[in-house]
Amino acid sequence: MAVLVYLTSGLRGVTAFVLLLGLSLLVSYQSVGQVTSTGLTCNCNEYIYLNEPGSQQVHKFKVESNGNLTEILVGGNPWYPGNYPASELPSPHGLGTDINGRLYIGETGVGGSFIRQFSTNGTITPTSTFNLYVDDTNQNTFSIGNTFYINANGGPKAYDLCTGQLIGQVCLNSSDGVPVTGQNLWGLTYNAKTEMVYASARGRGPGVSAAGNVWAFTKAQLEAALANGTCINPIIKEGPSATINVGEKFTPNSDGGVFGVVGDNQKNIYVVKSAIDGGTFSYILKYDAQGGFITQSQPSNITGAGSQGIGIIWSEDTNKLYMSNLTGDPTQDCISAFDANTLAYTGTAVPNPASGTGGSKALAIIKECCPSPAVVNIDQTFCGNNLNQQIFLQELLKCEGIIGEGSWSADPDNVGLAYDECSKSIKLTSTNACGKFILKNVGGTCGDFTINVNVSNVLVTAAVITGDQTVCANQGDPTPITVVSPATTPTNGPITLQWQKSTTSCTDGFTDIVGATGASYDPPAISQTTYYRIVATAKGICSTGTCSENSNCVTVTASIPPPINCYPTSVVKN
Numbered sequence: 001m002a003v004l005v006y007l008t009s010g011l012r013g014v015t016a017f018v019l020l021l022g023l024s025l026l027v028s029y030q031s032v033g034q035v036t037s038t039g040l041t042c043n044c045n046e047y048i049y050l051n052e053p054g055s056q057q058v059h060k061f062k063v064e065s066n067g068n069l070t071e072i073l074v075g076g077n078p079w080y081p082g083n084y085p086a087s088e089l090p091s092p093h094g095l096g097t098d099i100n101g102r103l104y105i106g107e108t109g110v111g112g113s114f115i116r117q118f119s120t121n122g123t124i125t126p127t128s129t130f131n132l133y134v135d136d137t138n139q140n141t142f143s144i145g146n147t148f149y150i151n152a153n154g155g156p157k158a159y160d161l162c163t164g165q166l167i168g169q170v171c172l173n174s175s176d177g178v179p180v181t182g183q184n185l186w187g188l189t190y191n192a193k194t195e196m197v198y199a200s201a202r203g204r205g206p207g208v209s210a211a212g213n214v215w216a217f218t219k220a221q222l223e224a225a226l227a228n229g230t231c232i233n234p235i236i237k238e239g240p241s242a243t244i245n246v247g248e249k250f251t252p253n254s255d256g257g258v259f260g261v262v263g264d265n266q267k268n269i270y271v272v273k274s275a276i277d278g279g280t281f282s283y284i285l286k287y288d289a290q291g292g293f294i295t296q297s298q299p300s301n302i303t304g305a306g307s308q309g310i311g312i313i314w315s316e317d318t319n320k321l322y323m324s325n326l327t328g329d330p331t332q333d334c335i336s337a338f339d340a341n342t343l344a345y346t347g348t349a350v351p352n353p354a355s356g357t358g359g360s361k362a363l364a365i366i367k368e369c370c371p372s373p374a375v376v377n378i379d380q381t382f383c384g385n386n387l388n389q390q391i392f393l394q395e396l397l398k399c400e401g402i403i404g405e406g407s408w409s410a411d412p413d414n415v416g417l418a419y420d421e422c423s424k425s426i427k428l429t430s431t432n433a434c435g436k437f438i439l440k441n442v443g444g445t446c447g448d449f450t451i452n453v454n455v456s457n458v459l460v461t462a463a464v465i466t467g468d469q470t471v472c473a474n475q476g477d478p479t480p481i482t483v484v485s486p487a488t489t490p491t492n493g494p495i496t497l498q499w500q501k502s503t504t505s506c507t508d509g510f511t512d513i514v515g516a517t518g519a520s521y522d523p524p525a526i527s528q529t530t531y532y533r534i535v536a537t538a539k540g541i542c543s544t545g546t547c548s549e550n551s552n553c554v555t556v557t558a559s560i561p562p563p564i565n566c567y568p569t570s571v572v573k574n
Contacts, residue, residue, distance in 0.1 A: 040376045040451070042399035044369040046317050047072070047120075049079070049095055049103065050324060050335065050350070051362035056087035058095075058105065060122075061350065063365070067318040067337060069349045074122050082122045089116065095364035096141030096148070098161060099392050100424050101404030103364065104132075104141055104148070111135045115150070120368055120404035121444055132164045140362070142190040144219065145390065146423045151188040154181040156199070158226055162422035170222060171231035172199060174210035175238065179231055185210070187261035187271075195219040200261040200271060212238030212251040212258050214271055216291065235291035236269070249291040255279035260312035260323070264340060268294070270321055274309045282309030284321060284343055297343035311363045314340060322349055324360040334360050367401030370446035381545025382457045385431055392425045393437055396453050406441030406449065417455060431459040432491045434542040456540025460495070462549035463487040463534050473527050473558040480522040481554050487536030495538050502531045506553035529557045 046063040060079035061069035074082030081087040093109035103118040115132040117125040136152035143149065147167065149156045158167040174180045180201065187200030197217050201210035214236035225232055239250025251258055251271065256279030260272040267289035274282045281299035288294055308326035321338040335350040380396050393408055410419040416430025439451040467481030487495050499516035502509035510533065537548040
């Protein structure tokens with residue numbers, strides 16, 4: 001199954017967005033028929049994005065196979081503002097993304113500001129087109145489908161990405177079981193491969209009961225808490241001392257605060273302990289899926305003058321951790337790299353500039369893909385009743401990551417398909433939906449390409465058959481099994497039939513009966529009980545896939561009479 005990983009970590013939190021590019025993650029379709037691609041190849045690579053609030057810039061780096069980072073410049077300038085005359089981000093904070101590869105960055109790190117939307121090539125969307133205003137200071141985000149989660153005091157808030165409307169807020173409890181309202185939450189991540197959400201609390205001091213807390217909970221718990229207001233307890237709490245033993249579910253009770261948090265595909269948890277709020281060194285803590293402490297990196301001020309490590313992301317391709325550092329000290333790292341297994345420091349991923357004007361904060365990592373060849377056709381056939389389920393077109397491409405370039409359009413002759421331009425998603429409004437969607441790009445990193453996605457929905461009503469009977473094994477001739485209610489499809493298109501049999505059960509072990517494709521079937525003599533059914537198959541109109549439905553099962557029981565003992569071993573004589 002293809003995997004798309006988005007992980008971000010910022011000044012006021014950490015964000016992760018990891019997507020399985022399979023049809024079962026964000027939406028659950030009743031059934032999926034054949035998916036046919038005429039040679040689509042996705043050439044993918046991870047890229048890291050980095051906010052630098054002091055310079056009003058956002059940087060982009062390519063993750064090389066050895067884990068090194070190479071900066072991607074636009075017109076000789078950082079990724080943003082790139083070729084723009086000036087930055088529209090007075091102090092960029094927070095980095096999140098969505099299923100279509102668009103990035104979301106806060107204009108500032110204080111409440112009462114806009115979240116701005118970007119494409120992967122650095123184009124900023126005007127506020128007249130995308131308008132998401134937040135009143136919270138914590139701007140670390142992730143999204144699931146079209147729901148945008150942003151960290152806030154008390155727990156993540158959820159917004160509709162297209163309308164900008166607040167949906168609700170998730171309640172997090174502190175270590176004493178009291179909601180953390182008014183306390184400084186920091187980290188926020190989501191790993192969609194494991195469907196785990198991670199959060200952390202920064203501040204320490206009197207009355208800050210959530211200090212050093214880390215939360216780990218499932219997507220289902222997230223959605224339940226959003227829907228019914230239940231509060232989620234932390235999995236890791238601040239411990240009684242500065243020392244943690246292996247297996248303990250504590251963060252150190254010492255100077256400094258807990259900042260970035262992220263989880264890998266084994267559900268290990270990585271937490272940044274930073275001296276931003278006091279102390280001398282920054283280091284990374286590693287915990288298992290149950291919150292038990294495993295190990296930590298060597299405390300060092302290499303990772304920040306004043307040890308100002310802050311955000312953290314995990315690279316699936318290199319299995320490295322990248323930690324951003326708040327300092328601009330040119331003798332310290334801008335981004336530090338660590339081995340995710342051992343937490344060994346592997347060196348400077350990005351140095352601070354000699355001018356001392358650095359100071360990195362939010363991080364994001366996205367796997368971006370370019371398609372080849374230049375023209376590709378993809379057929380997607382949905383089976384069953386999938387009415388009004390949201391289907392993201394990006395999912396249908398089946399790439400290892402996101403194709404972020406190009407623009408989607410809907411064919412004007414589409415039938416039974418509603419296209420939403422904002423979310424780049426479709427909904428089937430008819431069980432015989434039929435149409436085409438086009439992703440077209442000119443220039444850019446990927447060059448010119450056109451991807452045609454042909455979509456059909458096929459609803460097949462299964463046939464009903466009759467003919468349950470009992471016959472003598474190896475002797476009796478079963479009567480024919482007949483169709484009493486034929487299979488149908490709303491399109492009234494052709495339906496092919498195939499009889500099958502099994503000697504296992506009515507649910508397992510079926511194989512095709514060669515040549516049995518008519519409306520009835522006359523079984524031969526049988527030596528053991530045999531089960532029969534008929535499979536009805538119909539094709540899509542706009543796509544080449546097929547959908548099938550099985551009939552009910554008919555049982556022909558082979559009766560074996562008990563043997564007659566003609567030679568008794570003893571005779572009783574009066």
